[in-house]
Amino acid sequence: MKLPFAESYKIKVVEPLYKSTRQDREQWLKEARYNIFNLRSHQVFIDLLTDSGTGAMSQFQWAEIMKGDESYAGAESYFKLKEAIKDIFGFEYFLPTHQGRAAENVLFSALVKEGDVVPGNAHFDTTKGHIEFRKAEAVDCTIDEAYDTDTNHPFKGNLDLDKLEAVYKKYPKEKIPFVVVTVTCNTSGGQPVSIENLKQVYELSHQYGIKVLFDSARFAENAYFIKLREKGYENKTIREIVADMFKYTDMMTMSSKKDAIVNMGGFIGMRDEEIFDKAKTFNIMFEGFITYGGMSGRDMAALAQGLYEGTEFDFLETRIKQTEYLGNQLIDYGIPIQKPIGGHAIFVDADKFLPNVPKAQYQAQTLTLELYLEAGVRAVEIGTILADRDPVTRENRYPKLEFMRMAIPRRVYTNNHMDVVATALKNVYDRRNKITTGYKIIKEAPIMRHFSVELEKI
Ligand code: F0G
Numbered sequence: 001m002k003l004p005f006a007e008s009y010k011i012k013v014v015e016p017l018y019k020s021t022r023q024d025r026e027q028w029l030k031e032a033r034y035n036i037f038n039l040r041s042h043q044v045f046i047d048l049l050t051d052s053g054t055g056a057m058s059q060f061q062w063a064e065i066m067k068g069d070e071s072y073a074g075a076e077s078y079f080k081l082k083e084a085i086k087d088i089f090g091f092e093y094f095l096p097t098h099q100g101r102a103a104e105n106v107l108f109s110a111l112v113k114e115g116d117v118v119p120g121n122a123h124f125d126t127t128k129g130h131i132e133f134r135k136a137e138a139v140d141c142t143i144d145e146a147y148d149t150d151t152n153h154p155f156k157g158n159l160d161l162d163k164l165e166a167v168y169k170k171y172p173k174e175k176i177p178f179v180v181v182t183v184t185c186n187t188s189g190g191q192p193v194s195i196e197n198l199k200q201v202y203e204l205s206h207q208y209g210i211k212v213l214f215d216s217a218r219f220a221e222n223a224y225f226i227k228l229r230e231k232g233y234e235n236k237t238i239r240e241i242v243a244d245m246f247k248y249t250d251m252m253t254m255s256s257k258k259d260a261i262v263n264m265g266g267f268i269g270m271r272d273e274e275i276f277d278k279a280k281t282f283n284i285m286f287e288g289f290i291t292y293g294g295m296s297g298r299d300m301a302a303l304a305q306g307l308y309e310g311t312e313f314d315f316l317e318t319r320i321k322q323t324e325y326l327g328n329q330l331i332d333y334g335i336p337i338q339k340p341i342g343g344h345a346i347f348v349d350a351d352k353f354l355p356n357v358p359k360a361q362y363q364a365q366t367l368t369l370e371l372y373l374e375a376g377v378r379a380v381e382i383g384t385i386l387a388d389r390d391p392v393t394r395e396n397r398y399p400k401l402e403f404m405r406m407a408i409p410r411r412v413y414t415n416n417h418m419d420v421v422a423t424a425l426k427n428v429y430d431r432r433n434k435i436t437t438g439y440k441i442i443k444e445a446p447i448m449r450h451f452s453v454e455l456e457k458i
Helices: 022-031 059-067 076-089 100-111 125-133 161-170 195-207 219-229 238-248 273-286 297-310 313-332 363-375 415-430
Strands: 093-097 117-120 137-140 178-182 211-215 251-255 266-270 345-349 380-382 403-407 439-443 454-457
Touching: 022 363, 059 297, 076 093, 076 238, 076 266, 076 297, 093 100, 093 273, 100 125, 100 251, 100 266, 100 273, 117 161, 125 137, 161 195, 178 195, 195 211, 195 238, 211 238, 219 238, 219 313, 266 273, 297 313, 313 345, 313 415, 363 380, 363 403, 363 415, 363 439
Parallel strands: 117 137, 117 178, 178 211, 211 251
Antiparallel strands: 093 266, 251 266, 345 403, 380 403, 439 454
């Protein structure tokens, strides 16, 4: 008999979870103004809000915490991280930052100016925020297949080369500081980009004199999918595939809180000394001196270790199989999700799930709140609220897909927890026809409103 699959680790330290009643949760949601960011963690049983900074570090990472060097300048931990980045990604230059959006802030301060245009594959919200904050425009060039949840394309993070070239033809190269390629593409559902596409984007961009930036938060999951899905890569190691991927970029921004399995951290990697010199000044102003840039020495040391662990096949296989375990149950229940199942999360198509709730009443938010009420499971809206208003017209921007995302922290929950999540969502699905009204916004911020928005039940 073929042996079943099992996790490639065992558990040494545990953290208690708290169960609650539906009545508790109704009260807490009201107090939270129907914004799940306002819940306290003990009010949540299974927390799938994000896979960012919520992973469990290994014993080797905790050992690195003890070994951290906290020197202001020239810390050994900095050099450990510098060597890991050179080894894994091939970048000569790097700047540490406290997280991914800080890397964006520093790099974009050096490269993006008012009136610029930044094409990419469904930019993440902080990336788009940092572009729009500088009065520049983010243009989505993702392939159309990504926006049909039932189309089973193996690389739904790919860029459409015609859309990209149209941007390059429309604007002078001085107005396009770079193209951002997000690997895997979070917004389209944790969907990978193929090496073939990375190579084509790089070649096309360089032909027009435009640089390529990888938003690399989930680069290792992208490499895992390449190994499984792209011809010619089945026998390569994850690290060999990562090295191949990063041949096709000039720079990277990294949120280390995802694939590097640390609770906090980020960095920028670059080949070009001129860009490094420009960005360095902003790093010192916003983050800290270049050999710590917003991170403790111990955190840089744990991050260096995490980059190696995050690029091990066994770790990635355990991780992605858990996402698939949850996703396949939902597919069996007939629940509409983005297919194929992505790397870090399940993206539920809330428009198909709750067709009776009007779009203007925030379908994905409504579904997120229903799931929380059902079982204390916290997911997150990746839909109209997150998409913010159009900066010019101030109208709601309805995204092509209205998602509820359930992101799975690394090495944290067991498959029993996934069973609870699947059953809870099925229960909501079974009573979906009775859910006909949603919520209205009573207070919101002008940008990135989802974090602080306040809502009222209709
Ligand atoms: N890029 C991508 C693709 C991301 O998913 C994130 C964060 C960032 C950049 C910003 O990094 O949080 O370290 O500042 N994503 C988290 C999420 C918040 O829940 O998907 P950060």
